Amino acid sequence: MEVLLAIVIGLLYAAGVYLLLRRSIVKLILGIMFFSHATNLLIFVAGGLHKGQPQFASDGLTAVSANPTDPLPQALILTAIVIGFGITAFFLALMYRFYQATGTEDLDELKEGENK
Amino acid sequence: MILPALPILIPLLTIIFLLFNFQRREWQPWIGLTGAMLQLVVSVLLALRVKSQGILVLNTGNWEAPFGITLVVDAFSSIMLVLAGIIAVSVSIYSIDAIDRQRQSFFYFPMVHGLLMGVNGAFVTGDIFNLYVWFEVMLTASFVLITLGGEKKQLNGAIKYVSINLVSSLFFLAGIGLLYGKTGTLNMADLALKLSLADNNVLMNTSAVLFFVAFSIKAAVFPFFFWLPASYHTPPVAITALFAGLLTKVGVYAMIRFYTLFFVQDKLFWHPLFLWIGGFTMVIGVLTAASQYDIRKILSFHIISQIGYMIMGLGIFTVAGIAGAIFYMAHNIIAKTNTFLVAGLINRVTGSYDLKKIGGLYKIRPWLSILFIIPAFGLAGIPPLSGFFGKLILISAGFNAGEYVISFIALAVGLFTLFSMVKIWNEAFWKPRPEGLSPYEGENENLPVSMVIPVVILGLITLTMGLAVKPILEIAMNAAGQLLDPKIYIQAVMGS
Numbered sequence: 001m002e003v004l005l006a007i008v009i010g011l012l013y014a015a016g017v018y019l020l021l022r023r024s025i026v027k028l029i030l031g032i033m034f035f036s037h038a039t040n041l042l043i044f045v046a047g048g049l050h051k052g053q054p055q056f057a058s059d060g061l062t063a064v065s066a067n068p069t070d071p072l073p074q075a076l077i078l079t080a081i082v083i084g085f086g087i088t089a090f091f092l093a094l095m096y097r098f099y100q101a102t103g104t105e106d107l108d109e110l111k112e113g114e115n116k
Numbered sequence: 117m118i119l120p121a122l123p124i125l126i127p128l129l130t131i132i133f134l135l136f137n138f139q140r141r142e143w144q145p146w147i148g149l150t151g152a153m154l155q156l157v158v159s160v161l162l163a164l165r166v167k168s169q170g171i172l173v174l175n176t177g178n179w180e181a182p183f184g185i186t187l188v189v190d191a192f193s194s195i196m197l198v199l200a201g202i203i204a205v206s207v208s209i210y211s212i213d214a215i216d217r218q219r220q221s222f223f224y225f226p227m228v229h230g231l232l233m234g235v236n237g238a239f240v241t242g243d244i245f246n247l248y249v250w251f252e253v254m255l256t257a258s259f260v261l262i263t264l265g266g267e268k269k270q271l272n273g274a275i276k277y278v279s280i281n282l283v284s285s286l287f288f289l290a291g292i293g294l295l296y297g298k299t300g301t302l303n304m305a306d307l308a309l310k311l312s313l314a315d316n317n318v319l320m321n322t323s324a325v326l327f328f329v330a331f332s333i334k335a336a337v338f339p340f341f342f343w344l345p346a347s348y349h350t351p352p353v354a355i356t357a358l359f360a361g362l363l364t365k366v367g368v369y370a371m372i373r374f375y376t377l378f379f380v381q382d383k384l385f386w387h388p389l390f391l392w393i394g395g396f397t398m399v400i401g402v403l404t405a406a407s408q409y410d411i412r413k414i415l416s417f418h419i420i421s422q423i424g425y426m427i428m429g430l431g432i433f434t435v436a437g438i439a440g441a442i443f444y445m446a447h448n449i450i451a452k453t454n455t456f457l458v459a460g461l462i463n464r465v466t467g468s469y470d471l472k473k474i475g476g477l478y479k480i481r482p483w484l485s486i487l488f489i490i491p492a493f494g495l496a497g498i499p500p501l502s503g504f505f506g507k508l509i510l511i512s513a514g515f516n517a518g519e520y521v522i523s524f525i526a527l528a529v530g531l532f533t534l535f536s537m538v539k540i541w542n543e544a545f546w547k548p549r550p551e552g553l554s555p556y557e558g559e560n561e562n563l564p565v566s567m568v569i570p571v572v573i574l575g576l577i578t579l580t581m582g583l584a585v586k587p588i589l590e591i592a593m594n595a596a597g598q599l600l601d602p603k604i605y606i607q608a609v610m611g612s
Contacts, residue, residue, distance in 0.1 A: 020279070028279055032279065032286075035282075035286045036286055036289075039286045039290045039293065042294070043289070043292070045297075046296060046297025047296060048297065070300075072296070076292070076293070076296070079245075079249065080289055083249070087256065090256070090260075091282075094259075094271065094274060094275065094278065097266055097271055098272070098275060101266065101268050102268060102271070107272075107275065
């Protein structure tokens with residue numbers, strides 16, 4: 001499972017970088033989304049995957065199983081997803097305003113003279 | 117002891133008050149100013165408390181140290197909080213007249229305080245994931261501030277600013293994930309403890325490099341600085357001044373914190389790297405500044421150049437080096453913000469930031485030229501202003517540590533900085549006004565008092581820092597001593 005996820009993470013990062021390097025802003029945003037999903041999965045895998053293990057020992061049980069599942073990475077990912085969601089929404093709105101103001105979504109077309 | 121949480125809570129309460137009164141535009145600046153002043157008072161109180169009692173720790177929600185989020189204020193954090201407070205007050209006063217009504221009624225002040233909340237949160241937190249969250253709070257507020265108004269050039273700069281900063285946040289997050297996977301903790305003190313006991317520390321370098329890239333992008337360090345000059349000159353100058361004073365320095369703060377507290381095992385790799393990076397940052401920043409003619413662009417490139425000095429202090433890694441970095445950071449936050457505020461005044465008089473279109477300001481506004489000289493020559497390092505002593509401390513620390521190359525580079529860069537400042541001086545104030553230009557827009561108007569007061573205050577601070585070096589250097593030395601002895605920090609957070 002770890003190996004499979006590692007490959008998926010690698011692919012997501014690769015796709016993210018490829019899209020980030022495109023000139024179109026829409027693709028830039030998609031690239032950042034891929035990046036953030038890859039990072040979330042990375043935290044998930046780094047926290048350790050243990051199938052079917054309990055997270056906490058209940059009151060009566062003293063012995064915790066050998067490999068308890070760590071709930072913290074999930075909490076971190078949840079926070080990161082929420083932040084990523086908000087930021088993506090902002091970025092999409094920004095792109096829309098940019099398109100309205102300039103009539104293009106290609107960053108290179110704006111280079112000359114418009115940067116002053 | 118709720119004191120360590122107050123630098124976060126006060127901006128939050130200010131935002132709430134501001135939002136309740138958002139239809140009363142004329143109240144907004146005053147509520148904002150009150151919040152900023154409260155924040156300054158609290159940070160000074162905190163600094164005094166830290167000085168008398170040592171490191172202050174607050175376990176939020178009463179969760180014990182490695183499990184809950186801990187807020188920690190040590191000497192270094194308290195210095196940064198006071199500086200943030202000073203900048204908050206000055207920019208709030210300046211904004212009363214400098215920011216137009218439309219921006220003021222569209223949540224300018226709430227966003228400024230959102231940014232301050234993120235900055236203060238980053239300074240007080242003792243938990244790496246929480247640091248990430250504060251970075252995001254700060255960034256989101258800055259995204260809104262940089263796009264507020266929606267002018268074409270602003271949107272153009274904002275796209276670059278937003279995308280590069282998001283990538284850096286994701287690097288930071290990936291670093292946190294890997295570090296958590298290896299150590300099982302997020303608490304900085306606990307991390308320091310675990311990493312000092314672990315035997316296979318080379319593995320930590322994967323996280324350390326990710327953190328390094330993330331903070332380098334935030335701090336605009338070579339080779340990650342390109343977003344800064346592409347975006348900083350686009351928003352109104354009060355916003356740029358706030359960014360220039362605080363945002364990049366939060367990156368430097370995080371870097372100093374991480375690389376003194378827990379990534380200290382692999383010194384042979386990191387410290388020469390810091391020196392190299394610091395050297396390149398200084399030289400490239402200052403050289404690119406020399407070719408610019410827009411005042412704000414010259415100053416933006418100088419932000420980069422001066423970040424190099426702070427990184428150099430971290431690379432020297434002696435008490436004097438780190439103290440030099442802290443002193444330099446304090447000087448730079450004050451002087452840099454001030455130069456941008458003065459640039460705003462110049463723009464108010466002449467209606468332009470382009471050096472080719474202005475001139476002869478000394479004749480019509482002699483006082484303005486004095487207000488410019490203090491921060492500008494402070495940055496260049498002319499005695500008795502604060503920048504001279506900042507550079508002196510750093511360079512002598514470099515020589516004492518045997519790092520001759522970087523020390524000579526730092527000396528040379530000082531000269532080039534002087535060149536840029538003299539260039540602005542010559543072009544804007546000294547040379548006769550270019551012929552064939554219509555009279556300046558604001559030539560016969562008086563400058564608004566609210567825009568002059570903060571410039572005067574910050575100028576006085578630059579002067580005082582130069583004249584009263586000894587006590588301030590002692591504070592910085594004390595903070596550096598604490599940073600270089602992580603045991604004090606660990607003990608304060610984790611208990612014995």
